[in-house]
Amino acid sequence: MMEELLLIFILLGYKTFSCLTLIHLCSYVSEMSQFIKVKSKEDESEDESEDDYSRHFPTFIWTGRDVTLKRNLHGRPVTDDEFLENALTPRETIHNKNNVRNQYKERIRTYFKSRKCFMFDPPSGDNNVVQNMDKASDDQLSEGFKVQTNNFCDYIYENVDVKCVDDNIVTGKILAELVIMYTETICSSNAICVEHVVNSISMAENTRAVNEAIQHYQKKMEENVVFPTETLDEISEKCEKEALEKFKKISFKDKDHQFQRQLAENIEKERRKFSERNDMESLNRCENLIEELSKDLERRSYARLGGYQMVMKEMKRIEEEYKKAPRKGNKAEEVFQKFKKSKLMIASNIMEFEKVLEEKLKQEEEKRRKEEEERTKGSNNSQKAGYVAGFLGAAAVGGLSCLKARAAIGGGAAIAAGGGGAAGAAITATSSASVLTVATVGIGLVLVVGIAVTVLVIKNRKHKSEK
CATH class of the missing domain: 3.40.50.300 (P-loop containing nucleotide triphosphate hydrolases)
Incomplete structure (x- = not known):
C-alpha cells in the first residue's frame, strides 16, 4: 500500500x-x-x-x-x-x-x-x-x-x-496512473473529472486483478494436482482462496463486487476443466488396473460344476487388490461397480448352467439305479427258478438212478450213481452261472437224501435177513 x-x-x-x-x-x-x-x-x-x-x-x-x-x-x-x-x-x-x-x-x-x-x-x-x-x-x-x-x-x-478514494485504498500503481492522467489532462488545458479518472482506473485495475487471479489459480492447480486424484475439490478450494486474496490486493473500487463475481465465474470454468481432466485420467487408470487384475478371470473356463464359487472367489481377490491400489481418482468406485455388474451377470449364467448340469446328472444317476435294480431283480428270479428246477430234477434223477442201481450194484453204488445222475441232470438243465450255483446246491441235497435212503435200504435188508 x-x-x-x-x-x-x-x-x-x-x-x-x-x-x-x-x-x-x-x-x-x-x-x-x-x-x-x-x-x-x-x-x-x-x-x-x-x-x-x-x-x-x-x-x-x-x-x-x-x-x-x-x-x-x-x-x-x-x-x-x-x-x-x-x-x-x-x-x-x-x-x-x-x-x-x-x-x-x-x-x-x-x-x-x-x-x-x-x-x-x-x-x-x-x-x-x-x-x-x-x-x-x-x-x-x-x-x-x-x-x-x-x-x-x-x-x-x-x-x-x-490514501483512499471512496474508501478504496489507492496503491502505488493506481497512484502512478492517477498522477499521469492528472498531469496530462491539465497540461492539455482540458478539464479533468476525478470520478471519470477513478472509474477508468477502476476498470483497468479490476480487469487486471481478475486476469492475474485466474492465472494464479491455474498455476497453483497445476503445481498441486497430481492426476488422477480424489482430493481435487479440496485443492481447488485452497487455490481459489489464494486467487481471491490476490484479486483483493489488486482490485480497486469494485462496485457491487461485479469483478469479484466475474472472477468466481472464471474460476468455476477452470475448475470444471480440471475436473474433466481428472475424470478422464481416473477412468483410464482404473480401467487399465481392472484389465490387469482380471486377466486370469478372463482366460479361464468356469462352465463346470463349482465354476460359480471359483468365479466369486476370483472376484473377491480382484476387489481386494483393486482397493489397495493407490491414486485411482474419483472414478474408482464407478469403474469397479461397472466391472462387477458385468461379471456378476456371467456368474449368474454359470450358476444356472450348474443347476441344469446337476439336474441332468441326477436323472442319469436315477436311470442307472433303476437299470441296476431291474438287472438285480431278474437275476434273483433266475436263481430261484434254477434252484427249484435243479432240486426237483436232481431228486427225480437221483431216485430213478437209485432204483436202477439197486438191482445192479447195490445200495452204495446206486446212491452214488443216483447222485451222479442228479448232478448230470442238474448241469444239463441250465448252463447259466446262476443255475449252476443252484444245481450245485441241489446235488448236495441229493447226496444227503441218497445217503439217507441207502441207510434205510441197508437197514431194511438186514432186518429181512434176520427173519
Missing part, C-alpha cells in the same frame, strides 16, 4: 522562502482547480464545493532546504509549522494586488486541510560534500541535518493516512 498522496513543495535557501514564492504556489493551485472536476457529468446538477476539492487534494508539506533564516515572529522563536501558518494568513490591505494574494492564500488553506512545514539546515559545511550528496555517507552529514531528516521521515510514516 501507498501512504497518502503528498504535495511536497521544496524551497532552496532562505531567500526563496518568502511570501512571494508562496503566492506563486497559491496561483498555481488556483489555476489547477479550474481543470479539475470532482463530480461526473451525471451529477452536474449539484454544485461542486470547495470541500469536494479538498477530499481529492493531497496533504500539503512545505519543506525548505539549506535554510539559515531564523524562525522568529514578533521577537520570539516559532516552530516551522507556525512559520508556515503565518505565511498563509491573509493580510488586511486596501490594495487590489494584496486582495488577490489573500484569495490565493485562502484557497491553499481550503484545498489543503492538512499542512506541515519542515526546514532543513545545510547538510554539510563542506561544499565538496554538498556537491556530491548522492555519494555522501551519513558520517559526512551534519548532526542537525540528520535529526531534521529523521523527524521528516517519522512524520510521513506515522501520521499520514492511507
